[in-house]
Amino acid sequence: MEPPPLEPPALGRRARVLLLAAVAACAACGLVYELALLTLSASLTGGGITETSLIVAGFVAALGLGALAAKPLLPHAAPVFVGVEVALGLVGGVSAAALYVAFTFLGSSTWVLVVATAAIGMLVGAEVPLLMTLLQTGRATDARDTGKVLANLNAADYAGALIGGLAWPFLLLPFAGLIRGAALTGMVNLCAAAVAALFLLRGHLRPAARALSLVALLLAAALLGGLLVNSSDIETTSRQRLYPDPIMFAQQSQYQEIVVTDRGGEVRLYLDGDLQFSSTDEHRYTETLVYPALSRDPERVLVLGGGDGLVAREALRQSAVREVVQVELDPAVLELGNTQLRDLNGGALQDERVTVVVADAFRWLRDRTGGGFDAVIVDLPDPDTPALGRLYSTEFYGLAAAALNPGGLLAVQSGSPYSTPDAYWRTVSSVSSAGLGVTPYHVHVPSFGDWGFVLAQAGSPPALELSATAAPRRFLDPATLDAAAIFPPDRPRLDLEPSTLDRPRIVDDMRRGYQR
Incomplete structure (x- = not known):
């Protein structure tokens, strides 16, 4: 008869601090994904009040659903948390490319926008109850200690959100663009998951769970790496479908997508897909x-x-x-x-x-x-x-x-x-x-x-x-x-x-x- 599983050890002070740092990194990634969806909505569909409300309200609602969905999984908080972060890095990392390709090939990306918002929101929402469980595992705590843990968790979460909110408009979008920016953010998410799985939560994971986490991390990283390597080809192929003439110049600026086409000397300028002149x-x-x-x-x-x-x-x-x-x-x-x-x-x-x-x-x-x-x-x-x-x-x-x-x-x-x-x-x-x-x-x-x-x-x-x-x-x-x-x-x-x-x-x- 198999012996009952041992109670996971309590995290040490250093491990808790590092885990909160990982929380901040994951929170930054989560907000970047939401901002990427809002940016894509503005670029592809005009970013009206309806689309913006759909993303913001849908994201917040999905946070609550994700937290509820995590409740039955709390006894297995460590492996579930690693799995959530791997999934979040993968889904968030490919979301921009999926939306862009869907729009250019299908003519409408609203359904992809809804699915991406719901998936990312639910994964982000599952993080807090899982992290609360991990931070309190093996510790005798009262209401005051629980409040302190929640305060630290919220502080790390909000600090990470601030970092993500600044990184997207000032760093990722202008220097990497929409598709690469989201993919790079997914890589950061995977790195945080790797640190948690291989170091911080090592004592909370069985050998089989650690091996499975490592395989999932490598596969997700390989997929995102392939997306980064081929992002230019994906973007070029998808973008060309939107324009009747060969593209001679394309750039995603801080404010809009700029495209210049040229066919037989006829030059056309497009801003966010709208013709400005011929x-x-x-x-x-x-x-x-x-x-x-x-x-x-x-x-x-x-x-x-x-x-x-x-x-x-x-x-x-x-x-x-x-x-x-x-x-x-x-x-x-x-x-x-x-x-x-x-x-x-x-x-x-x-x-x-x-x-x-x-x-x-x-x-x-x-x-x-x-x-x-x-x-x-x-x-x-x-x-x-x-x-x-x-x-x-x-x-x-x-x-x-x-x-x-x-x-x-x-x-x-x-x-x-x-x-x-x-x-x-x-x-x-x-x-x-x-x-x-x-x-x-x-x-x-x-x-x-x-x-x-x-x-x-x-x-x-x-x-x-x-x-x-x-x-x-x-x-x-x-x-x-x-x-x-x-x-x-x-x-x-x-x-x-x-x-x-x-x-x-x-x-x-x-x-x-x-x-x-």
Whole structure:
């Protein structure tokens, strides 16, 4: 008859400290996985309130389910804890790659997002009851000692979460990217599991359990190592499926995924999968946005967004312009404008008349000092996320209007009055609600379809006209500009409530339009 199992020995003080350090490392990994899911949600699906709430609330709910699921396993806390950490390192490490591949090959990754959130949350949730059991095994404790153990455990857990929260945006994402960053985090998780299994909990594991743990660790590490080695090929193959043309440049910046394609000399720029321009017809878009705002021969021009340098290129062609201040959030886009896109923008961003400011446009407008501008041109990505939605709000346009000198003009790219009519007319209403007279207009840009803009000024709606000294243009002439102010009966003007910081209605407008 097999003798009953011996009671595992109590952990020594040094072992408890090291185990708490492992707890901190695992907590850091758990938070990195959650942040990676949120980042992927933003990149792949726009990261709206629904997706963000699904991840955050689903993760928290899964923590509770994981803690409950661990209750029957507490008598075997040591081997179960090692198994949980191996599984967490493996699932979390491959989650980013799985989501990316699912999105690019299947067209939807919501179900993978739900499964990954639930799996990671349950594994993280199982850690605390298992660790509490391990830290108290073999010790005679009262309520006060239990409280101290829980305080130490929570402190290590929260400290690790802080480390993970800082490591993801400042270290892993910018230097390793989404797929490699998650895989590297999985490796850290496996290292913590290895230290626990082979050293800290050695006396709590039978030889067979230690051998099984070692095999599982090696297999998981081999899988994640293979993912790290082949991540570039996986990412390249998956990404290419999203774009119709060969990719000549791709980078995940701190803010967005930047992709440039080139087929037969047609260069296209995509930010988070959204087309920003095609070199074959960008002149239609750029001229229509820029030249009405320059009709009064401004000397100082402010460009918000437009880090590709195309708006600055056209502004510098106007003989009256003496200074262009270019405000762009993402330095990676500016670097692209000075390298891959330099031939298209004519080196505008390096012109001595251009002052480049790397800053958030909203914050920069709020905190700016100095004189006003004779023209402000807003060339920002479409507001399909809450972060971008605030740049299409009444408050933002109020700040932009405050930057204008008397008689200055504001021009805003406003999306498609055909594909996303609610979002377009919402922008018109939001600009108007900032106390400006507005003139909506639109033209056909083959790459985008029917595309709309807003010209605004303090007081009455401004006239759509060109300066007598306007530089030669390939597309925009007075007749085309006159026609741009006419909207057909099937796309009439809509009177909508403005979008504000408190109610970013335009984000939902964009999504409804795309779904149609």
